[in-house]
Amino acid sequence: MKRIIVGISGASGLPLAVHLLEALKMNPEVETILTVSESAKQTLMLETSISFESLLSKADHYEDVKNIGAAIASGTYPSAGMIIIPCSMKTAAGIANGYSDNLLLRCADVMIKEHRQLILAVRENPLSAIHLENLLKLSRFSNITIMPMILTYYQKPTTIKEMEDHLIGKLLAQFELSYQPFKPWQPNC
Numbered sequence: 001m002k003r004i005i006v007g008i009s010g011a012s013g014l015p016l017a018v019h020l021l022e023a024l025k026m027n028p029e030v031e032t033i034l035t036v037s038e039s040a041k042q043t044l045m046l047e048t049s050i051s052f053e054s055l056l057s058k059a060d061h062y063e064d065v066k067n068i069g070a071a072i073a074s075g076t077y078p079s080a081g082m083i084i085i086p087c088s089m090k091t092a093a094g095i096a097n098g099y100s101d102n103l104l105l106r107c108a109d110v111m112i113k114e115h116r117q118l119i120l121a122v123r124e125n126p127l128s129a130i131h132l133e134n135l136l137k138l139s140r141f142s143n144i145t146i147m148p149m150i151l152t153y154y155q156k157p158t159t160i161k162e163m164e165d166h167l168i169g170k171l172l173a174q175f176e177l178s179y180q181p182f183k184p185w186q187p188n189c
């Protein structure tokens with residue numbers, strides 16, 4: 001069983017978080033623990049037609065972002081790692097500077113100190129020098145992967161879902177999890 005913590009922050013791209021949780025739910029080898037920032041509750045309403053309760057039902061467990069006493073706030077709680085999707089520049093700044101004033105940031109801090117995998121599915125455009133410096137600092141940790149949610153075209157997607165499938169497949173591959181809709185690059189396809 002792979003236990004993966006999913007953090008949702010308030011960057012644009014909430015449908016990607018929904019897509020990821022649905023993909024993880026299909027995998028019986030994965031257990032998910034979800035935490036959602038206060039801003040993400042707002043972007044969920046703005047960008048999707050999904051209720052907060054419905055979002056929570058897509059994860060196995062949920063922890064309130066204000067509950068810094070949750071089990072996942074401790075390094076003693078075993079997990080394979082954490083994905084933050086979408087990852088805002090504010091959350092990236094918090095992680096880069098060890099400023100853990102909510103459960104999501106504390107979990108990321110724990111991943112770094114325990115040398116566990118931390119994937120940041122970052123979203124911002126354009127990126128300022130401050131954003132880039134924070135991301136560069138984070139990218140130097142061997143257990144952190146910065147994965148900007150940039151669309152690809154070489155798999156010839158015809159729908160937004162197919163475009164997202166590719167991003168989700170790449171994210172899951174970081175945990176050595178396969179995702180059936182993901183079509184890896186094949187020359188001359």
Ligand SMILES: Cc1cc2nc3c(=O)[nH]c(=O)nc-3n(C[C@H](O)[C@H](O)[C@H](O)COP(=O)(O)O)c2cc1C
Nearest residue numbers: 009010011012037039040046088089090091123124
């Ligand atoms: C509709 C909407 C879209 C946003 N998109 C982004 C974004 O793509 N990237 C980003 O860094 N912040 C974005 N923000 C701003 C963040 O929500 C804001 O900085 C917030 O404080 C982030 O807090 P959090 O990281 O704790 O979730 C957006 C805000 C709204 C309302």
